[in-house]
Amino acid sequence: MFTEAPGPPHDGGLLEYVPRAAGLDQLDTSLARRAHHAPGDAYLLRSDTTAHRATPLRRPGVRRVVLNFAYTTPGRRTATTPSAALLYD
Helix, strand or coil: CCCCCCHHHHHCCCEEEEEHHHHHHHHHHHCCECCCCCCCCCCCCCCCCCCEEEECCCCCCCCEEEEECCCCCCCCCCCCHHHHHHCCC
């Protein structure tokens, strides 16, 4: 959920994502989609099957503040993707 977000999309902070991605390298291809969000917006995605990242902020003073929730099922209690391992290991 976004508590703060850059105004116009050219300020950066966009969500880049590729559903059913084989790896993070697909974010640098034409398969990548981008979404701009406003404060109060929220989204859900399967992080184990969707490559995703935020684009860099492009000017001083611009902020992107997000409340991030992570959920799993009882049989999957460990980080299973390389990018999740960077955050949670």
